Amino acid sequence: MSAAFAFDLLLVTLLLLAALRALTTPRLGQSLLAFVVFGLLMALAWVRLDAPDIALAEAAVGAGLSGVLLFDAWRALCGEPADEAPTAERMR
Amino acid sequence: MKRLAVLTAAAAFAALLIGALLDLPAATLDLRPLLAEAMPVSGVAHPVTAVLLNTRGYDTLLEIAVLLVALLGVVVASARADVTGDPGRTLAPPVATSADPMVSALARLVTPLAVIFAIYVLWAGAHRPGGAFQAAAILAAALVLLHFARIVPACAAPSRGLRIAAVAGFAIFLAIAALPLAGGALLQYPPAAAGLLILAIESGLTVSLALVLAGLFLLLADDPGGRR
Amino acid sequence: MSSALLYAIAGVLLFAAGAAGVVMLDHLLRRVLAFNIMGSGACLVLVGLAQRSGIPDPVPQAMVLTGIVVAVAATGLALALIRRLHAQTGRVDGKGEEGRDKGETVAGLTLPVPQAVAGQGRDD
Known part of the structure; x- marks a missing residue:
């Protein structure tokens, strides 16, 4: 087993763990965070699949933009009144 | 009980599909040689860009239409009673609370760099990884950062100018796609001009996609202190 | 087994986990997460399977690139x-039947419809 394949195996395991954590964690904030981590790991997976175009788009869109969208929706839905630095307070 | 059934079904599905993947015969149709053959007349040197904007331009054209429909859906779904009568008005005075000075400084520092990087990525798309989608994503991220710095306000409905800019990419793409209709088929660019036409399409797409992607966020964003 | 095939298999597992999540989870935000994970899994299968011989294939890569932007x-x-549902009914879960009574009394917008129907019934 080459080092590259070992890395692929590790990355796939981490991907599945991040996805499972995003789906099963009882706290919504942690599960959104796990989803952002999942998006970044996906970007790495695309690099390993020789698809730098997708990796670039995934890192910017999949992890960045949809993470921002989800966190904003979370704040609006699970609504304490929005104040300065609301996420830091609720991340704990 | 239901959980057990769903989990069993999902596990069985995964096991069957993995089994099928493992003894799948080699593909009978390989598009790679066909694409390699078409590369010299595609107008660009990067295969993914050639597929996106030339050989499978149809998909990309319709994808932009899908994005515009999604943006329209967001505009409709996020319309509120207090603002529907006045499209184009920004919701809440832009500076409701002052932004974090760190975020403000970061946004002012990063935005010009993001614009330069987006233009580079757009230009590089012709011969290496990059292109309209990635450039648009970078621009959209910069717009979202500007929103966090309270420089770009959340908007209830896009103004006329923004709406025209969001549709412009699709309109330019459609116009260029329809150009060769007189002598040939839709999206069949003349090989000599293909590179230039693709660059024109991509420039329009970058601006429109960035506005659509940022619009998805800005139309929904809660301005602290602004709404409620 | 090539590493591309490994990613395709991971894609299948992600798709199955996401599909189970869409069915089982109640909170609508979590369903959106599960839906996105399903989409990522499908993309991995598309690209991984096409490249299982080890040679990059630009056609599925371009398809997935558009797919990611459509997904967002x-x-x-x-x-x-x-958010519209939450603003009108105060609900953030996808319980259609159990949560219905509560939803309608809170909504106020869905109430007039059955009343109008009932009124027509009386007139006839």
């Missing part, structure tokens, strides 16, 4: 609908 647009639309 779909996420934005879903979140807009969820």
